[in-house]
Amino acid sequence: MKIFTIAYYTCLRNLRDRSSLMLMVAFPILLILILGNALQSDFEVRQIDTVKVSVLNEEKTYLGEAFEQFISTVEKEELISVDEVYSYDEGINKIESGDKFAFIHLPAHLEEGRINTYSMHEQGLNYTIFTNIMNSFIKGANTTYAMNVIADGQLQHYQHFEGDIDSVYLGDDFKPPSAMDYYGITMLIMTLMWGSLYANEYMQEYKNETIGSRLRTSPIKDIEIISGKLLATLLTLMVQGTIIIIFTKFSFGVNWGDNLHMIFVAMLFFSIMTISLGILNFFMAAKDGGASPVTFLNLFVMVSTFLSGGFIPIQNPGGILSFMRVLSPNYYGQNLLFESIYSPNPYYLRSFVGLLIITAVFITLALIAKKRRELK
Known part of the structure; x- marks a missing residue:
């Protein structure tokens, strides 16, 4: 029960934080509006001449x-x-x-x-x-x-x-993604990637001499405190992602399809991956409380979003860019959402396996980095 109590109040604090809401909700919605309108012509279906x-x-x-x-x-x-x-x-x-x-x-x-x-x-x-x-x-x-x-x-x-040759009938009602639809998905994934900042912050908070000492002297086990904080991160990301989905659907007409349960499952798996990224970043940081951990995460999120085509669609990249795109977590998160919304015969296994492998790598590296810090 202590874990859920910590998670509840921490999540409540996150949702009341105006600066957090600006970064995690308002900013992505603004990007969807700007990019969706500016690049709409690039997503229009044109008649292909023979x-x-x-x-x-x-x-x-x-x-x-x-x-x-x-x-x-x-x-x-x-x-x-x-x-x-x-x-x-x-x-x-x-x-x-x-x-x-x-x-x-x-x-x-x-x-x-x-x-x-x-x-x-x-x-x-x-x-x-x-x-x-x-x-x-x-x-x-x-x-x-x-x-x-x-x-x-x-x-x-x-x-x-x-x-x-396999001919797949998409149906008379099939509608390819517009610019708003495309950036609704990519910006949602980018928002969830920023959830790594929450995990990194809570790990730093627990390690902080002033705040951390008070937490460690409380009648609550360390594992309960950390688990509660990380669970709060997961709940916060799910709530913020849901706000983006609802707002863009009714304000911008973004198509989120009928398979909403699959979208939330994809959000859940992707959020767990971003939390593991935040933990890894904390243990690999050069020093506690510095600007470098946050700077690295912001840079990683931007680069990963770019490589996956989050800002500008990348068609048939080839070469090193194609290899780097496969290493991008955003690539698998976006594929899950596009498959669930637009594919008549969705195939989720590859994207789920990709996310699980990346999550496992992050957790393994975090454990190694933790042991190295303890030895110093």
Whole structure:
């Protein structure tokens, strides 16, 4: 009972703290409003024009047949419109005149050469679609060729299965996230990340010579005091997150979906992770009560939010940025919320496992840092 009493009054103190409410509630709501309005045009759904392509296929082996099967499948999806030409010059003339966006030339004896593509444009959405389509075929063709070499020439036919493509019906009522919807989720996760400041503060408070000595001389066990404070952090974050959800839903029209229980479960797991981050930060701090612990947490929250696309959506980052994004706690929290709201067949396991691993790492490092501090 002592733990719950401490948690109740500490949580009450947090919710009455105006500066805390400004940082944890008012500021995120303001960011949602500003970013949601400023970047609304970037989230508007645009009609994608069919990419017009000319093809000259002079490859008569199984690779040429494979390309014909592949390109016909893509054409059914209305991504591209294919027009066959009968000479190299004809294909070049069509793109120079603007009649076609690109020209694809498969020369004879393709195994000894390469596919040639030509276009008057090297940027834009159509160019991205075109290059992605060609890269998909080239990777598949390279795989088929490698298998044929391994099989000592026994693999002579490219096999295409309609089952390779899964069509998922999203429903007539499916609505992609607007800018308000997107930043409602990312700013909520950022707010929960700031909950690490609470955990760090309570650990410092308990260690403080003046306040800590009074707490330690009270007829309450250390574990009860610390557990009560950390439970208060969890309750505070859940209440503040709920306020953000309710306010943005009815004031800004942010879509939080119908799966609210999953949203609160995600908030709960993510809040536990942020508490472990605050504890780790306390034990790794150079000195108690200094500005460095808070500065580090603020910097970590900002960097983690950026890497996960919290401020600006990052599409297909690649390289080191892609690796760093996977290390960001925000990445898994955001995925959980987006899955629960927008996915017709949500898959939570990967994100939950990611959060659990990060939490376990933080707790393990905190225990190691605690032992090192005790030895000093």
